[in-house]
Amino acid sequence: MKNLSLTVAGFLGCLTVLAQSPSDGSISSTIQVSQVEAHVRFLASDALKGRDTGSPGLEIAAQYIASYFQGYGLQPADSANGYLQSVTLFRESPPSEAVLSFQDQEFLQEKDMLILAGDSTTLEGPAVFVNYGMPEDLERIDLEGKIAVALMGRPGDTNPQTAFFYSPEKRANIAEAGGVALAELYRSAQMPWSLIVNYLNSDQLKVQSPKSDQGIPFLWLNDGQSNLGSLFEENSGEAASLSIGAKNREEVPTQNVVAIIPGTDPELKEEYVLLSAHYDHVGVNAKATGAQDSIYNGARDNALGTTALLSAAQYFSENPPQRSLLLVAFTAEEKGLLGSQYYAQNPLVPTEQVVFNLNTDGAGYNDTTKVTVIGLERTSAQEAITSASESAGLEAIMDPVPEQNLYDRSDNVNFAKQGVPAVTFAPGATDFGPEIMKYYHQVSDEAESLNFNYVEKYCEAFVQAAENIANLGEAPVWQEGDKYEEAGKQLYGR
Ligand SMILES: [Zn+2]
Incomplete structure (x- = not known):
């Protein structure tokens, strides 16, 4: 295994200091397209070889995220190793x-x-x-x-x-x-x-x-x-x-990247809003031959969401909301939501203090006037999310393909199951058709094919939604009759 501290030092050494543009502290002036593009281009670069779980590429991505958390002055969680939560997975071959x-x-x-x-x-x-x-x-x-x-x-x-x-x-x-x-x-x-x-x-x-x-x-x-x-x-x-x-069994060490931003309200700060994104992807296609592109760069899935999370880290480090924020970049989502499963079983903040999970993940987009919010109508945070999207110039729409059960196929579900109201924020998709499938888990999902002005707006909408929710007078709840409503009542004892 690599020496992690050397890797961190190496990365801190090469992080470019970006020219500071004048900022009035607002979300739109803090989140700049140049920074957003830089994050996506780095995370989706060929150098990280598709960020497969257990690969050096994913470890570098973890160090990159942790370095930014450190640079923004975020607080590590107790009992984590710095910003890293060790996750030991087990690989079993047939x-x-x-x-x-x-x-x-x-x-x-x-x-x-x-x-x-x-x-x-x-x-x-x-x-x-x-x-x-x-x-x-x-x-x-x-x-x-x-x-x-x-x-x-x-x-x-x-x-x-x-x-x-x-x-x-x-x-x-x-x-x-x-x-x-x-x-x-x-x-x-x-x-x-x-x-x-x-x-x-x-x-x-x-x-x-x-x-x-x-x-x-x-x-x-x-x-x-x-x-x-x-x-x-x-x-x-x-x-x-x-x-x-x-059978061959071996341990696969990997990690979630975790940070905390304490809230400003003396009472509400005891409550946390969990902002999350998976940062892994599916690696390389071992069967590719010759000059064929073999790297699944995962620019949309989920360098884009990871960038939204880093944008939140940047903005909230200077503008903390009333409630505390828990930021987690998950490993091994593509292997079956394993990083979030591990985190949910080994939380670094008591789960009953986590009042909402705003997750970001997505296959791709076909409409740059929208964001698609999986689970939008299922919690009382709907209005906070819709108005946040509007202020970034985007319309929040509901899951266009409920029959695909996307809600239960991303990291949000590991918290929903425990009762935490949760949604997954995703780029604007009005269907799961050819324009999405062209990039979804394909080697063509590269940074070059993204509209970065849209990515910037997407990140702004995500951060604004997080701020709205973290400042709500009442913590969001499940809509009546939701299949996770009962778990929520149990979790929070109300
Ligand atoms: Zn994903």
């Missing part, structure tokens, strides 16, 4: 080999099957066909010591995604009935085997959960020819064996 033998057939890892859960093992036992493996299917079957072979998913729902999410329950039921492994027959027109292998047979990063893999092995068998159901049903009870090779 077993290099595995084989299921039944009758005269051998099913091989990757080619014919995918081990989705379970540790290295060798086991033998009759393979028993259990239909969908629903509780009512299991009632009539003696599974003690047997390998259960089931149809994927549930009756009437064989979508691979929902089958995957349902699998822990099915796996637990099979284990409770005495089964020693669960094999599901995979068949899907929308997601062919090669695609699912690509997607699932890869390294996974997780926040440590040591007990997660102590259940029975769970695997998918490729049933593309649709003949395995009858094979296992007709020969149900015949001998089978399963062997799973070792």
Whole structure:
């Protein structure tokens, strides 16, 4: 591992001192397009190689953010290492080999099957066909010591995604009935085997959960020819064996970057508004060849949001609001919201003192007159956010694609689940169409393709929204009936 203090010194040495333009202290005079552009260009530069979690590029980005927090004189949080909160993640690679033998057939890892859960093992036992493996299917079957072979998913729902999410329950039921492994027959027109292998047979990063893999092995068998159901049903009870090779597990050290700006009101300063943005992205495309661009620069996703957070750090260091501010740049969002999950489990300010989370993240924009606020209508901060956007010359609009469930797919959800009213501020997107997809998780998401005058306005709107919320007389609450309303009442005891 690199010597961090040397890295910091190096960066402080090369931070350019930007010419000070006359500022009257207002948001619009503090946030300058030159500074905004400089942040985005640095964070999205090829030098940081796509800011992949665990990579030196992401570590440099963390040092960059921490250096600015320090330069602006922000306060570190207690028990953080300076501005850094260490986050240790665990990378698990799939077993290099595995084989299921039944009758005269051998099913091989990757080619014919995918081990989705379970540790290295060798086991033998009759393979028993259990239909969908629903509780009512299991009632009539003696599974003690047997390998259960089931149809994927549930009756009437064989979508691979929902089958995957349902699998822990099915796996637990099979284990409770005495089964020693669960094999599901995979068949899907929308997601062919090669695609699912690509997607699932890869390294996974997780926040440590040591007990997660102590259940029975769970695997998918490729049933593309649709003949395995009858094979296992007709020969149900015949001998089978399963062997799973070792998985490779390693620790991946990474970090959230955290700072505090104390509020000015003697009472309200006990309450915090959490301003957040993930600063990681997805790294490089290892399969790119020759002169092909291989770097996912992530200018929109989320150098832009990180820049909004740095703009907030700059402005509020001189103009603190009544409530205190907690600024957090999250790692590993792209790996499954892991940095925010870790932070939510290991908060540096008691969560019940955090009254709101204003997160910024986004795929891209197709309308530079707007900001899209995911969750805008779900909290009583709606007016504070709408008027803030207006003062920056932008219209705040609601999530244009609620069916995509974006609210539950960004870092805000890890706080919403705990009851903290939360929204994600995103660049103006009126749909999730071609103009967004052109850049979303593509190597073309580069700084050169951004409209920096818009980025500046976006940052101003974000900072103004933060100021409005941090100065509200009453802390924002969930709208009545929201699915997180009850969690909010529990958290704040009101
Ligand atoms: Zn993002």
